[in-house]
Amino acid sequence: MTENIEAAGYGLADDRSLAARAKNGDGEAFAKLVRAHHGCMRRVAQSCGLGPADVETAIRNTWVAAVSRLDEVTASAVPRVWVLKTLLTQIDLVPTADVRHPPSVELPSDEGEETILASVERAIEAIPRREALVLEMRDIAGLTSAQVQGVMGVGAAEQRELLGRARRRVAQALNQP
Amino acid sequence: MSSPDHRAVAELVTEYLEDAMSPQDRAVFEGHLDGCSECRRELETMRRTIALLGTLREEDVPEATMEYLLGVYREILRAPEGGPA
Numbered sequence: 001m002t003e004n005i006e007a008a009g010y011g012l013a014d015d016r017s018l019a020a021r022a023k024n025g026d027g028e029a030f031a032k033l034v035r036a037h038h039g040c041m042r043r044v045a046q047s048c049g050l051g052p053a054d055v056e057t058a059i060r061n062t063w064v065a066a067v068s069r070l071d072e073v074t075a076s077a078v079p080r081v082w083v084l085k086t087l088l089t090q091i092d093l094v095p096t097a098d099v100r101h102p103p104s105v106e107l108p109s110d111e112g113e114e115t116i117l118a119s120v121e122r123a124i125e126a127i128p129r130r131e132a133l134v135l136e137m138r139d140i141a142g143l144t145s146a147q148v149q150g151v152m153g154v155g156a157a158e159q160r161e162l163l164g165r166a167r168r169r170v171a172q173a174l175n176q177p
Numbered sequence: 178m179s180s181p182d183h184r185a186v187a188e189l190v191t192e193y194l195e196d197a198m199s200p201q202d203r204a205v206f207e208g209h210l211d212g213c214s215e216c217r218r219e220l221e222t223m224r225r226t227i228a229l230l231g232t233l234r235e236e237d238v239p240e241a242t243m244e245y246l247l248g249v250y251r252e253i254l255r256a257p258e259g260g261p262a
Contacts, residue, residue, distance in 0.1 A: 030250050031243060038238045056242055063246050067253045120229055139230040145195055164191030171226040
């Protein structure tokens with residue numbers, strides 16, 4: 001099982017190093033940067049209610065913006081915060097109804113690992129957008145609280161409130177009979 | 178939660194887990210936990226949920242997306258300063 005990027009040993013230094021190498025023409029470094037953040041970006045975009053095609057569009061547009069402004073990305077204190085903030089901007093630009101369609105959360109009868117993780121994904125899709133965003137970034141992508149606050153433009157107390165509500169909703173969804 | 182105190186503790190679980198409490202508040206909170214099985218269960222549930230969230234797997238970038246992005250990357254980096262991409 002591949003764990004989140006922090007748990008896999010990927011960190012801020014990798015972000016900075018890859019962004020700097022990409023700026024200097026290293027295409028493989030750029031590809032690594034894209035791969036490292038794809039899962040988080042996909043889930044963040046999905047949390048905003050985008051369908052699969054729109055998710056890909058928002059992700060592509062984010063990276064196009066990043067490539068066009070690699071100076072900014074490399075100068076950013078935390079490149080992943082720059083990328084996620086840009087993604088949120090791109091999500092707002094996707095011409096789609098900004099409506100979340102929460103699926104019902106069906107708990108697995110067979111509690112195999114794959115099934116449980118699929119239930120977690122469905123539970124996240126069913127919670128309000130801002131709560132899901134904080135949860136995705138903090139608990140799955142492994143951003144620090146300060147980084148999440150930077151992306152969302154919220155203070156520490158609000159970020160914790162959103163995070164706490166999101167965690168409780170996921171826990172409740174997974175524990176419902 | 179069956180009392181205002183318990184509800185307040187439930188709201189503080191995130192603050193506790195995020196290590197955002199002062200040492201004094203942390204000691205008070207842990208003191209409450211020692212005597213309250215309901216709050217200990219809540220804390221344990223949150224810990225298990227966070228652990229589960231951390232195991233969500235990353236996935237591969239679709240091949241078409243990666244090809245597209247690498248094409249854009251090469252195009253933009255090749256373009257002269259201020260010129261067309």
